[in-house]
Amino acid sequence: MRRLSSIFISAAVAISGLTLTATGASANTSGKATVKTVAAIAPTAVPNATILRIVRLNKTNSFLVAGIDASTAGANIHLWKIKEDLTVDTSFKPVDLGDAFEYPTASNSTCMQNQNNSWNCYRLENLTVNETANTYVVSYTKNVSAGSGMNARSTDIGSVAIGNLTTGAAPATRSFFRYFQANDDPTQTFAAYNATNFYGSMCTDTFGATYQGLAFSSTSSSSFNAFIRGDGSVILPLSCQYYSSTGNSSTEYRTEALFAVKASGSSFVLDNTWGTNGVLKTFDDPTQCGYAWPMGSVDTSITSNSSPKIFTLIWKQTYSRQTSRPGGNQNETYNGCSTSGIPTYTGSGLVSLKADGSILATANFSSQMGPGRWVIDSNGRWNTITTSGTGQTPTYSLLRLNTKGELDTTNGTNGLKTLTGLPSKVEINGTSVNMRYSILGIATTAKGFLFSGFSSTTTSPTSFICNASPINYESTAYPYYMTVEEGLVTSYGTNGLGEGVTTQFQTECNSGGTSVSFINAKGQHASVILTKAIGSQTAGVKYTVWDAAQGVTSGGDGAGVIGGGSAAGRVDKKVYSTRLPAATQTDSALTVLTAKQAKDLDIRTNTPRICVALTTSVLMVNPGRCVIRIIDEDTKKVIRTMTTIVKKTEVEEGTTLTTDEPIYFRQASVRLSKNALAQVAELAEAAKTAKRVVVIGHSAALGDVSKYSFAISRNRANAVKAALIKAGVKATIEIVAMSYTQPEKTAKTEAAQAKNRRVEVYIFP
Numbered sequence: 001m002r003r004l005s006s007i008f009i010s011a012a013v014a015i016s017g018l019t020l021t022a023t024g025a026s027a028n029t030s031g032k033a034t035v036k037t038v039a040a041i042a043p044t045a046v047p048n049a050t051i052l053r054i055v056r057l058n059k060t061n062s063f064l065v066a067g068i069d070a071s072t073a074g075a076n077i078h079l080w081k082i083k084e085d086l087t088v089d090t091s092f093k094p095v096d097l098g099d100a101f102e103y104p105t106a107s108n109s110t111c112m113q114n115q116n117n118s119w120n121c122y123r124l125e126n127l128t129v130n131e132t133a134n135t136y137v138v139s140y141t142k143n144v145s146a147g148s149g150m151n152a153r154s155t156d157i158g159s160v161a162i163g164n165l166t167t168g169a170a171p172a173t174r175s176f177f178r179y180f181q182a183n184d185d186p187t188q189t190f191a192a193y194n195a196t197n198f199y200g201s202m203c204t205d206t207f208g209a210t211y212q213g214l215a216f217s218s219t220s221s222s223s224f225n226a227f228i229r230g231d232g233s234v235i236l237p238l239s240c241q242y243y244s245s246t247g248n249s250s251t252e253y254r255t256e257a258l259f260a261v262k263a264s265g266s267s268f269v270l271d272n273t274w275g276t277n278g279v280l281k282t283f284d285d286p287t288q289c290g291y292a293w294p295m296g297s298v299d300t301s302i303t304s305n306s307s308p309k310i311f312t313l314i315w316k317q318t319y320s321r322q323t324s325r326p327g328g329n330q331n332e333t334y335n336g337c338s339t340s341g342i343p344t345y346t347g348s349g350l351v352s353l354k355a356d357g358s359i360l361a362t363a364n365f366s367s368q369m370g371p372g373r374w375v376i377d378s379n380g381r382w383n384t385i386t387t388s389g390t391g392q393t394p395t396y397s398l399l400r401l402n403t404k405g406e407l408d409t410t411n412g413t414n415g416l417k418t419l420t421g422l423p424s425k426v427e428i429n430g431t432s433v434n435m436r437y438s439i440l441g442i443a444t445t446a447k448g449f450l451f452s453g454f455s456s457t458t459t460s461p462t463s464f465i466c467n468a469s470p471i472n473y474e475s476t477a478y479p480y481y482m483t484v485e486e487g488l489v490t491s492y493g494t495n496g497l498g499e500g501v502t503t504q505f506q507t508e509c510n511s512g513g514t515s516v517s518f519i520n521a522k523g524q525h526a527s528v529i530l531t532k533a534i535g536s537q538t539a540g541v542k543y544t545v546w547d548a549a550q551g552v553t554s555g556g557d558g559a560g561v562i563g564g565g566s567a568a569g570r571v572d573k574k575v576y577s578t579r580l581p582a583a584t585q586t587d588s589a590l591t592v593l594t595a596k597q598a599k600d601l602d603i604r605t606n607t608p609r610i611c612v613a614l615t616t617s618v619l620m621v622n623p624g625r626c627v628i629r630i631i632d633e634d635t636k637k638v639i640r641t642m643t644t645i646v647k648k649t650e651v652e653e654g655t656t657l658t659t660d661e662p663i664y665f666r667q668a669s670v671r672l673s674k675n676a677l678a679q680v681a682e683l684a685e686a687a688k689t690a691k692r693v694v695v696i697g698h699s700a701a702l703g704d705v706s707k708y709s710f711a712i713s714r715n716r717a718n719a720v721k722a723a724l725i726k727a728g729v730k731a732t733i734e735i736v737a738m739s740y741t742q743p744e745k746t747a748k749t750e751a752a753q754a755k756n757r758r759v760e761v762y763i764f765p
Helices: 110-114 198-207 674-686 709-726
Strands: 033-038 049-057 062-069 077-083 122-130 135-146 153-164 172-177 214-220 234-246 249-264 267-270 279-283 289-298 312-319 333-335 345-353 359-365 382-388 395-401 416-418 425-428 431-434 441-445 448-458 472-483 501-506 515-519 525-531 540-546 552-556 583-585 588-591 601-605 611-613 617-620 624-632 638-647 692-697 732-737 758-764
Touching: 049 077, 049 122, 049 515, 049 525, 062 122, 077 135, 110 135, 153 234, 153 249, 172 198, 172 249, 172 267, 198 214, 198 234, 198 249, 198 279, 214 249, 249 289, 279 289, 279 312, 431 448, 441 515, 448 525, 501 525, 583 588, 601 611, 601 617, 611 624, 617 624, 674 709, 674 758, 692 709, 709 732, 709 758
Parallel strands: 249 333, 583 638, 692 732
Antiparallel strands: 033 540, 049 062, 062 077, 122 135, 135 153, 153 172, 214 234, 234 249, 249 267, 249 279, 289 312, 312 345, 345 359, 382 395, 395 416, 425 431, 441 448, 441 552, 448 472, 472 501, 515 525, 525 540, 588 617, 601 624, 611 617, 624 638, 692 758
16 A cells, blocks of 8 residues: 655755856766855954854745854854855844854953964854744853962863844853763853753753762763754753762763753753653663764654654664773772773663654664664655775675654665665776765655765874864765665766866864755756865855756755655646546646636546546555546546556656644544644645645444545544644645545454545645
């Protein structure tokens, strides 16, 4: 039986209205690069600005930028927007993040005196957005000093700002001590910075003032890997240490959690709607050591915290407790988690979380893996590439989770499918490019979707000293597409790589977000890079777009709002008035009548399990042979009969639809459950720009088929229609009652028939 695709709306930035200059010809018409460069872009509110970090805003075709007046000591970090044409977006008022986001100076930081502005002195650690929530979060750390002589002290102060992406209003901010020692309270010494023991309090509130009999020792806020829910709540990581030392014996325990905060006036407070009272414990095992990393990817299409879909993932790894401290006294007895280098992990696994912080599913692995960036495909499945093996020819596998957060065994054992057709090197114009494969985004074609990414060559040093003189180097980027079935798309560009574009860089330690690569709404690879004046290269912003592969019509980053399921460029406007195409795809529609013809003619289907008759079109719902008849309303005469074969794999013909998982009902009920109402809210959001929505009601066939089966399937469809209208859907909503003619399950058991008491919603782009 078929599986309905999950909602996947295209809202990515399209390359329109931007004049680009070609850098040269490619061996193929696809893969050609065009580049635009401009001088530094900054509003008048931030004179002499240096851009520190840039992120892409898909829905508004723009970029959010964090920068600072680098010529003024102690200047504050600001935020502003850049349009797609690389001009300042004046509709967004530049945001001064305030004194908490001030660069330290030599007068208040001995670090600035001694370490020449290194990463240890200040760092913009995170700039994240969620356009569905219309929210951004910024994380920043600076090292400050107080006192002198024997009383001199230094500490790291972290600050987080949560703000609105549209208004440019002052954000909610809060400052805290990044590393808080319970026996060395810095609050009084650094009172001028208004920092608090926020993280220390979170530790003791979550795991207790003692853990396994040991007193709370210290905390750290990890790497500020923040992410944002659809309601604007921000999820932050927490790490807590408990320690005891007596003589030559010491013991420690580490725990980890994720907690949620929300803006409250000019500050923010704990958001108790996440996990349990605002906290989700991610590692709480005194028998072993471990880490739990948020993977960074979220489904940004989710607007309701009660959504049943995967919101984000956590990667967990465990290792044995250690009996010797690295670099410690040989006579010391130690029981803790400190290791020298990378520990020998004893287990790893994935945890799928819902938007309310509850666990949807877990998956454990016996072998170690290194999952990369996750993307959501047009079927709502989560995908990443993992590697195994060593040397220059690792083995790449696709790891996939189904829509329930479980390992997708249809992809392979343990959800893994070994990828073939991925060469370790590609020759292009006399250059040998060492390939490293990962998923940047998704590009859609009429026959399915392609994964996309970049490979590169570089002259960068393998290591360097942050405080030493910067080293100039160059990197050349080459885009590629690949499929799960065949590997690298070798028809693209030259041998599978688009045209190489070279940029000059300089080693530095206190940046890290000065470029962004993405797949735009046309399915093209693109990048925005902040450049320095190195050699003949000018300082400013460099915007590159590569022509898409043949057949690509749309694309995105696979974050749930943009990408794979876009129907842009795939809508079949043809009216099939005489015969249907030989083949079409599931979850698509063929128009067979004009609106004028539909006044006198009806569509009937002989194969209701395969295709559903609508007013002017036929909806393909299952693989098989679809047979329809066009009937005169008055005479009931059959005007013509048409057939087609419906296939699971996508083909050229048909209007591709966005759909969601079915909305289920209890036995003999037409009432929407809490879970169903959450689904309706997501569907309504997806249907904001839809031209048409079709709601199909179904009933079960358990025991004697009731004479009310048709009526109950119709009433279920009407209940969902009414809820969609109440949720704000303006598009025309058409209902279809299927009774028990299109079962999802055929077994005569209650568990099977429960899958048939459903309503399916199709959104026409």
